[in-house]
Amino acid sequence: VKALVLDSGRLALRDQPTPVPGPGEALIRVAMAGVCNTDLEIARGYMNFSGVLGHELCGVIEACPDPRFAGRRVAGEINLSCGRCEQCARGLARHCPQRTVMGIAGKDGCFAEYVTPPMTNLHTLPEELSDERACFVEPAAAAFEVLEQVMVLSRDRVAVLGDGKLGLLIAQVLESTGCALTLVGNHARKLELARQAGITTAEIGSLARKSFDVVVEATGSPTGLHAAVELVRPRGTVVLKSTYHGKLELDAAPLVIDEITVVGSRCGPFERAIPALASGLVRPDALIDAIVPLVRAESAFERAAQPGALKVLLDMRAESVG
């Protein structure tokens, strides 16, 4: 079966044997999968990963330990935890130190016709949630993670920095709290998409320093944290969403003087993302840039890496037309 494999830093579509589920795992026939900026970073060497890429998954259970679940359409969480350590016992399985991560660390991902996540990672999808939208469950969950870590009140002034895929999703999620939200970016087309969704937008130069209660940094750039610290009020909170390869330079004095809180934020609750996407509270359709057959995965990656690109979805069932 076909799979997009990263091997010694090179990406290539390969024919491989159908993967065999381990104990507790399901065999999933992948329907569609989304390309994330983290995939692009991993292809550039972040995480030193080798194997099948891909972690934004929508598919159907083809075989699994409990036959009642066969045929179900599912999304899959990405962290595979041990279930026995201190973090797992605290309910923080996503932070299990023994974890592998689908398509990111030690576990093959879903840019393939088949993938084998553990049953405990799977969430049944409601019928009204299309395959295309279901590919956004994982990134929308990451967006909701902000609300699992920071109490955002309806009177709060909140800025999201970054008008990329994740920034646009986070903006939709935060807009749903009724807070006074501003999405900050510099891509006219993407800011227009946000405005069409009813979100206030701004360019960073137009904003007053220290004027936001909460600033979410989703620029994907090492300079974003500095910009976020400039915008947040004393005793305010910066949520750091960007992952990138490399170090940042920071003047720590404003953090101390203004007693700012910086919260790192990663994966989030599928339980919260699925109903939000199914109900239309979060609407990702306008974020889809292209749907590309798996056999053209390499060109899909090139497209996703273009400046200004939005979400590229891989369709595992479509034949190539090109």
Next chain:
Amino acid sequence: VKALVLDSGRLALRDQPTPVPGPGEALIRVAMAGVCNTDLEIARGYMNFSGVLGHELCGVIEACPDPRFAGRRVAGEINLSCGRCEQCARGLARHCPQRTVMGIAGKDGCFAEYVTPPMTNLHTLPEELSDERACFVEPAAAAFEVLEQVMVLSRDRVAVLGDGKLGLLIAQVLESTGCALTLVGNHARKLELARQAGITTAEIGSLARKSFDVVVEATGSPTGLHAAVELVRPRGTVVLKSTYHGKLELDAAPLVIDEITVVGSRCGPFERAIPALASGLVRPDALIDAIVPLVRAESAFERAAQPGALKVLLDMRAESVG
């Protein structure tokens, strides 16, 4: 009257006119004052300050708008706020954007025979709190600020990085919560002082990564934050207490992946520090390195800047013996 003045980067003891209190201010005859690492940083150019240094104050009200308070022995908060802005209205007067800061920014400090803080900044000292110990009210309040920002539970594993004056005070304050505390440093003499106060100590190399719920960074060094992030568990909290001049380099990925919270922390509640020092819950005596007359203030600064130095107090009433 005598005052230690920083002028164009040079420190000098000068004879100046007695300062005249402004509206709402008191004339304080300074008894003693403590030299803080921030003073050393300011003397090196941090904050671009010019004027009388000093912000750890114990003195007696000599004149003030309300005669009932004349003769009272007091400690003085360092931030002078406007009382009318959004931050002041939130109860965050210490973050007033119009503030001046005694001996740090725009307001003469207390390394002088007289100083003129606003009445609203003064806290009456109980008799049982000696002048020497009262000089620790300001830094002990900064130590208690950790508990105003982070909920430290008695079952939490907490590390304090840095065995300097502030680190040792923070360790005493945190020890009082009953948490499982470790003070991490590399000065044998200072770690011995902490052990004499019943505090567990360690060298950093002996500690397991990701093993503390809360890590307080009080090393005063730009490399301290990196060390703190290494020690804290996933979803744990790092409190950043160090202020220094310059930038730090940071790999932000662990913050995001482990969803760590970093909280900047500065000045704290005098209301909490005074009873803790008066009762002996916090005992600063062993932290006093030397008591030096004001007329020898320049040599007191040299002493305070020695590696391994602890708290140097300036005594404004003592004659020089040297």
